[in-house]
Amino acid sequence: MSEKPFWQQIQPGGIGVNPGSTARVQTGDWRTEVPVVDFERCTHCMICWVDCPDASFNVADKKLISVDLNHCKGCGICAQVCPVKCIEMVPDSAADREDTTTENGAG
Numbered sequence: 744m745s746e747k748p749f750w751q752q753i754q755p756g757g758i759g760v761n762p763g764s765t766a767r768v769q770t771g772d773w774r775t776e777v778p779v780v781d782f783e784r785c786t787h788c789m790i791c792w793v794d795c796p797d798a799s800f801n802v803a804d805k806k807l808i809s810v811d812l813n814h815c816k817g818c819g820i821c822a823q824v825c826p827v828k829c830i831e832m833v834p835d836s837a838a839d840r841e842d843t844t845t846e847n848g849a850g
């Protein structure tokens with residue numbers, strides 16, 4: 744069994760050094776699941792928007808319009824907090840992005 748290194752011995756990975764730079768960097772490409780929103784049932788309460796740790800919901804005219812898959816990490820918090828349970832987490836490869844989500848947040 745190999746010895747694990749101390750944290751001081753681990754090489755640094757990606758580091759965001761400029762304020763606000765994460766908006767310009769795709770950070771969602773390592774997720775395994777994506778949220779699929781049933782917009783027929785969505786009440787636009789915005790609880791998912793508030794609780795998403797990666798600000799990955801796009802909003803227009805006070806309505807939820809899409810998921811920003813460039814930044815969504817697939818954590819599933821949105822699906823847990825949605826009061827009407829209209830968000831389903833599905834395997835990234837199986838997501839029907841034409842219907843419910845966009846890759847670039849264009850809505």
Ligand code: SF4
Pocket residue numbers: 777778794795796797798799800810814815816817818819820821822
């Ligand atoms: S899965 Fe996580 S990161 Fe993606 S939209 Fe939901 S709360 Fe945000």
Ligand code: SF4
Pocket residue numbers: 780784785786787788789790791792807824825826827828829830
């Ligand atoms: S929490 Fe659910 S009902 Fe509320 S805006 Fe998000 S998807 Fe829609």
